[in-house]
Every structure is written in structure tokens, then in C-alpha cells.
Amino acid sequence: MGMVEKKKIIIDTDPGVDDAMAIFVALRSPEVEVIGLTTIFGNVYTTLATRNALHLLEFAERTDIPVAEGSHVTINKTTKLRIADFVHGADGLGNQNFPSPKGRQIDQSAPAFLVEQANLNPGKVTLVALGPLTNIALAIQLDPEFSKKIGQIVVLGGAFLVNGNVNPAAEANIFGDPEAADMVFTSGADVLAVGLNVTHQVLLTDADRDTLAQSGRKFGQYMSKILGFYYSYHHDSYGVQGVYLHDPTTLLAAVNPSLLTYTEGVVRVQTTGIMRGLTMFHNSNRRFEELTEWSNKPIVKVAVTVDAAAVVKLVMERLMNS
Numbered sequence: 128m129g130m131v132e133k134k135k136i137i138i139d140t141d142p143g144v145d146d147a148m149a150i151f152v153a154l155r156s157p158e159v160e161v162i163g164l165t166t167i168f169g170n171v172y173t174t175l176a177t178r179n180a181l182h183l184l185e186f187a188e189r190t191d192i193p194v195a196e197g198s199h200v201t202i203n204k205t206t207k208l209r210i211a212d213f214v215h216g217a218d219g220l221g222n223q224n225f226p227s228p229k230g231r232q233i234d235q236s237a238p239a240f241l242v243e244q245a246n247l248n249p250g251k252v253t254l255v256a257l258g259p260l261t262n263i264a265l266a267i268q269l270d271p272e273f274s275k276k277i278g279q280i281v282v283l284g285g286a287f288l289v290n291g292n293v294n295p296a297a298e299a300n301i302f303g304d305p306e307a308a309d310m311v312f313t314s315g316a317d318v319l320a321v322g323l324n325v326t327h328q329v330l331l332t333d334a335d336r337d338t339l340a341q342s343g344r345k346f347g348q349y350m351s352k353i354l355g356f357y358y359s360y361h362h363d364s365y366g367v368q369g370v371y372l373h374d375p376t377t378l379l380a381a382v383n384p385s386l387l388t389y390t391e392g393v394v395r396v397q398t399t400g401i402m403r404g405l406t407m408f409h410n411s412n413r414r415f416e417e418l419t420e421w422s423n424k425p426i427v428k429v430a431v432t433v434d435a436a437a438v439v440k441l442v443m444e445r446l447m448n449s
């Protein structure tokens with residue numbers, strides 16, 4: 128009777144306050160082994176995402192984990208980047224003036240690293256995608272077999288039958304590169320999408336932040352500091368007394384899938400017009416008379432419900448267990 132093999136995960140990330148929290152929770156989760164971070168634009172530009180990823184690993188004393196830098200532009204290279212510094216602060220980490228990291232990224236690009244890791248561990252790597260899906264689309268272009276060789280792709284993205292957070296139609300990660308997102312959703316990979324319809328149910332309250340601040344624990348105290356800016360944004364923009372845990376919820380969906388429930392169908396992404404970035408799910412139980420743009424496309428999973436209290440409890444425990 129051997130030990131249960133840890134799930135190998137790569138986090139594609141644009142840190143980002145809630146990214147930082149997801150990365151720390153991953154590093155504190157015994158069920159998984161983080162084998163790399165890849166970076167992307169979104170909450171910050173890619174160069175700063177790389178710097179922040181290195182910084183977070185140095186803070187966690189996990190410089191053994193490689194960071195591969197991802198794309199600086201969208202898949203079609205033409206989309207103007209929309210950077211959410213108003214959510215996370217100009218430095219992406221709540222304007223804390225952290226020192227520059229000492230280490231640097233590996234020489235391999237993020238898409239090349241993703242392809243290599245999928246080849247080294249076929250079917251065994253879970254990719255947790257917390258930003259726009261450009262690197263993953265590039266990995267699919269680099270190696271048409273990538274979508275079959277990657278184990279699962281757990282995506283924070285989309286807003287399924289609810290409003291987006293960029294505009295009524297679009298969620299930020301999908302809006303960041305809609306063409307890449309449509310490629311990933313229709314690639315045939317085992318994709319699980321966790322959208323705003325789920326993550327907006329998971330609220331870390333003001334009281335939870337106080338608990339982190341007073342914990343005397345390294346990760347809890349760090350998070351309570353960088354969360355200040357993210358809390359202000361939520362108070363002002365959403366009028367909620369807390370913050371949404373988009374990235375940690377998605378990470379925990381990879382760690383413990385039973386925290387959520389799912390449905391299956393085809394997801395397409397609107398790439399033009401006023402609804403650019405909209406994610407539209409076709410429930411495969413419903414058949415249409417005519418062929419549609421959803422017909423004969425691969426099935427993906429979409430999260431429907433979440434045990435929000437359990438997610439918050441687990442996040443809090445793991446940020447305070449050392």
C-alpha cells in the first residue's frame with residue numbers, strides 16, 4: 128500500500144492578490160505538488176506577473192519551483208491589453224513596495240514549459256489557469272497533442288448565465304483573450320470552467336481578514352496586508368463587506384473537486400461585437416433542429432454550485448497552518 132500520489136499542478140497566473148492567495152493555498156495543500164508557475168498578463172503586465180511569481184515563491188521559501196514567463200500579447204497579437212491595476216494595485220500586490228526578487232525565470236517560455244511537462248507526465252498534470260488563456264492556446268498551437276496529454280485544465284473564467292465583471296457580458300480572464308479562450312474550450316482537453324456564477328458566492332469577510340491579521344502566522348499576515356487594496360475595491364465597486372475568492376476557489380476545485388458540483392456541455396466564446404468575451408454554454412441534453420456553432424464540439428465541465436463555507440474554511444486553515 129503506497130502513499131497516494133500527489134496531484135502535480137502547474138499554476139498559470141497573473142499575480143494578483145487573489146492569485147497570491149491561491150498560490151499560497153496550493154503550496155500549503157498536502158494533496159498537490161506545485162511543479163511550476165507560468166505567467167501571463169491580466170491583473171498586471173506579464174513582466175510584473177513574473178516578478179510577482181518569483182517574489183511569492185521567495186516569500187514562501189519555495190525557490191525550487193520554476194517560473195516560466197508567458198506571452199506579453201494576446202494570441203492574435205492585436206488585442207489591446209486590459210490590465211486590472213484598479214483591482215490589485217499598481218504592483219499587483221496591494222501596493223506594498225516589496226523588494227525585487229533575487230531569482231529569475233527559467234529560459235523556457237511558458238508554452239514550451241507546459242508542453243514539456245505534459246510530455247514528461249502524460250495525463251498526470253493539472254493545469255490551473257488563473258488568467259487569460261493565451262499561454263494554453265499557444266501550447267496547443269505548439270503541440271496539437273497537448274490537449275490530450277495534459278491531465279486537466281481548471282480554468283477560472285467565464286460568467287455562465289450571470290453578468291461579467293468587465294461589462295455585463297464578459298468576465299475579465301475571458302475578455303483578456305477571447306480567441307485563446309475559445310481555442311481552449313474547443314480543444315478537446317479535459318476542461319473544467321469555474322466562472323463568476325460560482326466564485327461570486329465565495330466571500331472572504333472583513334472579519335476573516337482580521338483573523339488572518341491577528342493569526343501571527345506568516346501567510347495569514349502577508350495576505351491580510353496585501354488584501355487591503357482588494358478589499359477597498361470590493362467595498363467601492365460591489366458594495367460587499369468582503370472580497371470574492373475567484374482564484375482560491377478555482378485552485379481548490381483542482382485540489383478537492385467535491386467542493387463544487389458540475390454540469391457538462393459545450394462552451395463557445397463570443398469574439399466580436401458588444402458581447403466579446405461572453406461565454407455561452409450549451410447543455411447537451413437540449414438538441415436543436417439545425418447544426419449550430421456548438422454542434423460536434425468537445426464537451427467540457429462547468430461548475431454550478433460551490434460549498435462556499437467549506438472553501439472559505441479551507442483557505443483560512445491553510446493560510447494559518449504554518
Ligand SMILES: O=c1[nH]cnc2c1ncn2[C@@H]1O[C@H](CO)[C@@H](O)[C@H]1O
Binds near residue numbers: 144299
Ligand atoms: O471588477 C473586476 N474587473 C476586472 N478584474 C477583476 C475584477 N474583479 C476581480 N477581477 C480579477 O479578475 C479575475 C476574475 O474575473 C480574478 O483574478 C480577479 O482578481
